[in-house]
Amino acid sequence: MAQTVLNSNAIKFYMATAADILGLNRKSKIPTRWAKHYQQLCAERDKLLARDCSASEFPAVKLDDLTDAASEESQRSLSLVAATATQATIFEVLAALHRIERGTYGVCELTGEPIENDRLEVIPWTRYSFTGQNELEKAGLNRKRAIPSLESLSDAESAGDDEAEDGAD
Numbered sequence: 293m294a295q296t297v298l299n300s301n302a303i304k305f306y307m308a309t310a311a312d313i314l315g316l317n318r319k320s321k322i323p324t325r326w327a328k329h330y331q332q333l334c335a336e337r338d339k340l341l342a343r344d345c346s347a348s349e350f351p352a353v354k355l356d357d358l359t360d361a362a363s364e365e366s367q368r369s370l371s372l373v374a375a376t377a378t379q380a381t382i383f384e385v386l387a388a389l390h391r392i393e394r395g396t397y398g399v400c401e402l403t404g405e406p407i408e409n410d411r412l413e414v415i416p417w418t419r420y421s422f423t424g425q426n427e428l429e430k431a432g433l434n435r436k437r438a439i440p441s442l443e444s445l446s447d448a449e450s451a452g453d454d455e456a457e458d459g460a461d
Contacts, residue, residue, distance in 0.1 A: 322392060322393070323392075323395070325398075326392050326397055326398065329388075329392065329397070329412060329416045330389065330392050332416050333385050333388050333389050333392070333416050333417060334389070336381075336385050336416070336417075337382065337385045337386065337389065340378055340381055340382045340385065341382065343378050381417075384417040384419075385417045387417065387419075388416060388417035388418075388419075398412060400419070400420050400421035400423070400424040401419045401420060401424070402420055402421075402424035402427060402428065403420075403421055403423055403424045403427075405421050405423070405424075406421070407420070407421045408421060408422055
């Protein structure tokens with residue numbers, strides 16, 4: 293029988309993980325200018341992902357005790373608001389990490405101008421410069437921070453038209 297001898301490179305190939313094959317373990321080059329921000333964003337991402345954003349289990353409340361029911365409903369609402377805020381921030385932090393990796397970090401998505409360093413120090417996941425943020429706020433436009441709903445565009449437009457007609461009455 294012929295014996296096959298495998299060198300160390302062949303062994304590494306056969307022992308590759310799914311992440312290796314999909315390219316998830318490759319190290320992207322982070323510009324040294326943004327290395328501090330990248331580390332800060334990674335730490336923030338890890339901190340946010342460690343939070344428990346699952347829905348809290350609340351016991352069923354008897355209808356005859358309205359005070360307890362109101363208190364528990366308030367707690368549920370606060371938990372939902374906190375989980376939503378955490379998820380929105382995770383979304384923004386991950387998007388900022390991708391912008392660093394793509395080389396578009398630190399550039400305002402609205403004006404195309406560089407984002408102020410002081411602003412990036414305070415909010416490292418910001419997408420807009422101070423000027424761009426002011427323009428958005430003056431126009432009344434807010435960026436959606438979550439995955440869009442599954443409703444079709446025509447449904448959203450017709451709902452917007454219905455709301456406009458209701459407001460005109």
